Amino acid sequence: SGCALSASSGRRFCGAGPLAGGEFRAGAVRLRLNSELTARLRLLSRESETTLFVTLLAAYALLLSRYGNPEDVVIGTGVANRYPVETEALIGFFVNTLALRLRWPEGATFREIQACAHRAAVGGYAHPDVPFDRIVEALQPDRNALHSPVFQILFVLQNVPKQELALPGVVATAVELERPTAGATFDLTLSLKEAGGELSGALEFNAALFDAATIARMAAHLETLLAAIVQNPDSPADRPPLAEAVRWPAGT
Numbered sequence: 001s002g003c004a005l006s007a008s009s010g011r012r013f014c015g016a017g018p019l020a021g022g023e024f025r026a027g028a029v030r031l032r033l034n035s036e037l038t039a040r041l042r043l044l045s046r047e048s049e050t051t052l053f054v055t056l057l058a059a060y061a062l063l064l065s066r067y068g069n070p071e072d073v074v075i076g077t078g079v080a081n082r083y084p085v086e087t088e089a090l091i092g093f094f095v096n097t098l099a100l101r102l103r104w105p106e107g108a109t110f111r112e113i114q115a116c117a118h119r120a121a122v123g124g125y126a127h128p129d130v131p132f133d134r135i136v137e138a139l140q141p142d143r144n145a146l147h148s149p150v151f152q153i154l155f156v157l158q159n160v161p162k163q164e165l166a167l168p169g170v171v172a173t174a175v176e177l178e179r180p181t182a183g184a185t186f187d188l189t190l191s192l193k194e195a196g197g198e199l200s201g202a203l204e205f206n207a208a209l210f211d212a213a214t215i216a217r218m219a220a221h222l223e224t225l226l227a228a229i230v231q232n233p234d235s236p237a238d239r240p241p242l243a244e245a246v247r248w249p250a251g252t
Contacts, residue, residue, distance in 0.1 A: 025206065027212055027215070028205070029203045029215040029219050031219040032201075033200070035196075038194075044229070048111060052194075054117045056192065057120075058117035060190055062110065062237055062242075066246040074150065075153050076150070077097070077100060077124075078096070080095040096131065098128070098132075099135065099151050108237055109233065109234050109235060109236055110242060135150065148185075148186060153189070158191075186206070188204070188206075224246070225242070
């Protein structure tokens with residue numbers, strides 16, 4: 001079968017179709033993690049002295065490594081803020097993209113992968129103002145119209161407390177979009193948010209590479225892997241039970 005472009009090395013993920021000559025079609029599969037699993041992920045994060053973002057980033061990287069690029073994964077994420085004081089009075093949306101590279105030794109436990117994710121995140125967030133375009137210029141990667149440079153996989157965690165919009169005489173209600181967002185401009189984007197004690201979101205994807213059934217299997221794999229992680233965070237990731245959490249059907 002075909003596989004999707006992976007991380008930094010140009011290897012490919014199992015379960016994808018052939019690259020379609022620059023064609024891009026967006027798709028999305030919804031997912032939800034129940035309150036018990038969400039609470040255990042938060043507890044694991046506190047025990048490891050890190051954040052829920054880092055724990056989920058590590059799990060996402062481990063999942064992707066199962067699909068064809070072991071122990072070396074690059075994932076992009078967004079950072080939005082106004083760090084220089086001079087920008088505080090400016091109007092507009094300030095956002096930059098960070099490329100986080102996770103590398104871990106063969107036989108590493110999930111906690112060790114989590115520590116790698118922590119170091120990658122701390123290193124990336126230490127330089128939030130370096131424009132991503134400057135990174136691309138410095139690295140000069142091989143450019144290909146079929147995918148974005150440096151990384152093709154994105155992770156987003158929205159954990160800012162939701163604020164209700166209060167306008168005189170107006171009732172405002174947030175509506176969940178039933179179509180892919182800008183995250184679907186990458187090969188694969190995991191987008192999650194915290195609400196009501198649960199994590200929910202979507203795997204957005206390039207439908208020219210993947211079909212919805214493939215991404216639905218990935219979403220199921222992610223939930224199974226997370227459940228195994230909170231039970232066995234000190235087990236080697238390449239051995240049971242963590243290694244058994246992701247099984248791709250034979251012949252796909």
